[in-house]
Amino acid sequence: MTFNFKVLISLKDGIVDPQGQAVKKVLRRSGFYIENVRFGKIVSITIDAKDKDEARGIAVSVAKDVLSNPVLENYEIVMEN
Amino acid sequence: MCNPTAAVIMFPGSNCDHDALFALKNAGFDVRPVWHDYDQELNADLIFIPGGFSYGDYLRAGALAKFSKVMNNIKRFVDSERGLVIGVCNGFQILTEAGILPGALSKNKNLKFICQDEKIEVVNKKSPFTKYISKSFLTLPIAHSDGRYVIGDQGYESLESNRLIAFKYSDNPNGSMGNIAGILNHKLNVLGMMPHPERNSIPLLGNSDGLEILLSVRRYLSAKR
Numbered sequence: 001m002t003f004n005f006k007v008l009i010s011l012k013d014g015i016v017d018p019q020g021q022a023v024k025k026v027l028r029r030s031g032f033y034i035e036n037v038r039f040g041k042i043v044s045i046t047i048d049a050k051d052k053d054e055a056r057g058i059a060v061s062v063a064k065d066v067l068s069n070p071v072l073e074n075y076e077i078v079m080e081n
Numbered sequence: 082m083c084n085p086t087a088a089v090i091m092f093p094g095s096n097c098d099h100d101a102l103f104a105l106k107n108a109g110f111d112v113r114p115v116w117h118d119y120d121q122e123l124n125a126d127l128i129f130i131p132g133g134f135s136y137g138d139y140l141r142a143g144a145l146a147k148f149s150k151v152m153n154n155i156k157r158f159v160d161s162e163r164g165l166v167i168g169v170c171n172g173f174q175i176l177t178e179a180g181i182l183p184g185a186l187s188k189n190k191n192l193k194f195i196c197q198d199e200k201i202e203v204v205n206k207k208s209p210f211t212k213y214i215s216k217s218f219l220t221l222p223i224a225h226s227d228g229r230y231v232i233g234d235q236g237y238e239s240l241e242s243n244r245l246i247a248f249k250y251s252d253n254p255n256g257s258m259g260n261i262a263g264i265l266n267h268k269l270n271v272l273g274m275m276p277h278p279e280r281n282s283i284p285l286l287g288n289s290d291g292l293e294i295l296l297s298v299r300r301y302l303s304a305k306r
Contacts, residue, residue, distance in 0.1 A: 015231065016256070018192035066148075069141055069178065071185035071231055 003047050003055035004080040007063045010040035015072050043067055052079075084111045085302040088125035090155075090172075092117045092135035092146050097169065097279060101131045104282035108295035117149040126164045126302045128155060130172030132224070132277060142186065142227045143174030152179055159271055165209055165298060166271045170225055173263075173273035182266055182273045183240070184232035186225075190256025194226040198287065200251040201262045201276055205244050208265050209301035210272040210294055219290040221276035223254065228275040230257040230264075240264060247272055 011017050020037040027034045045062065049055035059077050068075040087110040089101045098114060105112045110127065117135075136145035146152065152175075159166055159181060168176040176182040189195055201221060203214050232240065237258060240246050248263035255275075263274030278291030 016188045016190060016192065016229070018188050021192065066144075067140070069144065069185050071177075071233070072141075072187050 007043040008076040085126040087127040094134040096133035097131040101279045104279035120150040130168040132170030143178040147179035196224040201248045213297035230261040
């Protein structure tokens with residue numbers, strides 16, 4: 001069976017996000033009063049596994065060990081089907 | 082007596098590899114380039130992981146290079162203390178991503194790519210990389226946008242108390258924690274640093290301060306034999 005996940009990766013508090021700062025500046029210049037903008041990444045993954053638990057386990061290791069860096073980033077896993 | 086040997090690791094996207102080969106040769110090493118898929122035991126006195134944009138900096142700087150075959154061999158090389166490892170710039174980022182050195186390199190505080198000379202203080206003078214440096218301060222070029230060294234409070238304390246900070250910036254250009262420009266591992270056989278010693282190894286390229294580090298390694302290796 002295949003299972004689809006979205007891995008959401010965000011920068012931890014205190015880590016500078018230049019993309020977010022640049023976009024915030026432009027938004028404010030365009031008249032949108034935006035308090036804060038932080039960029040992250042969404043990675044969609046499809047996993048072939050025997051059940052949901054096994055698939056989630058694989059997704060967690062991929063998110064933790066490869067897709068994110070624990071010093072700089074947090075991750076969250078959302079199952080899609 | 083034969084010269085010490087140095088292997089320069091080349092990843093797709095490395096761009097300081099030839100500078101490293103040139104500088105190490107100039108410092109008296111027998112040098113050879115090693116491609117990233119090299120899967121045999123590494124035999125060299127020094128492994129140099131150069132700067133650049135390995136794998137296009139995709140995912141994060143250094144994040145994909147850590148999965149190269151050669152990296153497993155480098156981990157074994159470090160663990161079994163077969164020789165020394167220097168990672169410069171992207172090489173430093175790869176070493177932190179691979180967990181060989183603690184912490185991480187994040188975006189510069191001023192959000193800019195910084196390319197300029199920096200004065201750095203030699204803080205730890207007892208490692209193979211720094212022991213024979215004749216000066217207290219070196220001037221070396223930096224060229225990075227992800228050079229701000231970050232580590233948790235506990236990790237930082239451990240670096241300080243174990244004297245594992247090799248170099249500090251005199252005038253912090255990128256917002257690095259504790260002005261850190263380079264760190265050592267516990268076994269003192271790995272050095273990671275953002276400034277580029279290989280880009281300032283002959284007087285024509287500046288003041289040849291980078292040569293001090295490479296010569297310190299060479300002298301240490303020669304004394305050990």
